Amino acid sequence: MYRAESTCPSTYRRALATVIVDLAQRSAAVDRDDRQGGLRLVDDLRGRSQLTEIALDDAADDLLLVYRTACASDGMGGGAILFRGEPKGAMDSDHPPAVRTLAQVLFDSLRAEAPNAPLLAHVALALRAILSLPTAPEETGAPRGGLATWQERRAVAYMDERLDQSFPVSDVADACGLSVNHFSRAFRRSLGKPPHRWLLDRRIERARQLLRDTTLSLADIALACGFAEQSHFTRVFTRTVGMPPGAWRRAAD
Structure with a gap:
């Protein structure tokens, strides 16, 4: 499991990129511009225990992955991951090595002027599969082998x-x-x-x-x-x- 840090998002002075992952379409969209909106989203997700936070000691910026389900009524039940840049040595030590590797792929892709959206979606879905994220009630009610x-x-x-x-x-x-x-x-x-x-x-x-x-x-x-x-x-x-x-x-x- 990943420990939830108590650092208040409002104290961040770093850039915050938000990647919205559509779980139904398996697609991703990037929002770099609305930092304050991203911070409010972090607060909301943390308040509803739907945020997994991971500190990376070599990340220049912060990155929020938000997994959205298909229906608006589901809200953000897909969960979210926040990668936070921290001073060297502050990185969580109990996550699988693949998490760091995949996170690096995301950060590298976001540095491009036009990020590769299919790649972002693929990597974000892989991270979701590796981590134990909160799930929406709709995702837990399906019969075994049936549709959610x-x-x-x-x-x-x-x-x-x-x-x-x-x-x-x-x-x-x-x-x-x-x-x-x-x-x-x-x-x-x-x-x-x-x-x-x-x-x-x-x-x-x-x-x-x-x-x-x-x-x-x-x-x-x-x-x-x-x-x-x-x-x-x-x-x-x-x-x-x-x-x-x-x-x-x-x-x-």
Whole structure:
């Protein structure tokens, strides 16, 4: 474990670079300009016990890595790491050697006029894997081998918003920060069916709602539910519900 230092951030007179790491997109963005905002962020993270602090005796500046989860409601549940420059000999002695090496890569990259964002993200994620960081409640509630709660919400919302569109499962996997194979397995573990089956069932559910509550034609309902042709819609609806959509509409009336 890394000890949390009591040094007040407001006493810092050093430059503070903030790197925001998007855990879903596995991307990073750099903010060098808002030092006061960065210090306030440090205070907030420390106050909520979501900050891991590491002293480095050869760092010219300070560096804050903030790991953000996908949903705004998750706040900064991904945790954060603050690398602080300290006088020689003040460095924490109990961290793995890889931490110093990876931190040096980050500092070297930040010296460039245009930092390599993919490299920053890759190294920041490696550091997160090595260190024992605070995690968001959403990251601990997933069934073993399934999606994290935020990933499940994002996947469902992504597909729900695109019921009238055609899109590959890789788009949904990307939105959750996972490979297609990993996402498909985890989705089935969490929701009990593969993504394509869930999407098909959701489209039929939407079709039944439109059949019952609107006067749209079958062709228009087919398009609104992501079916390119009415004949395809009719086949799938009949196979799923047990009767053609026209008959189901009359029965519902």
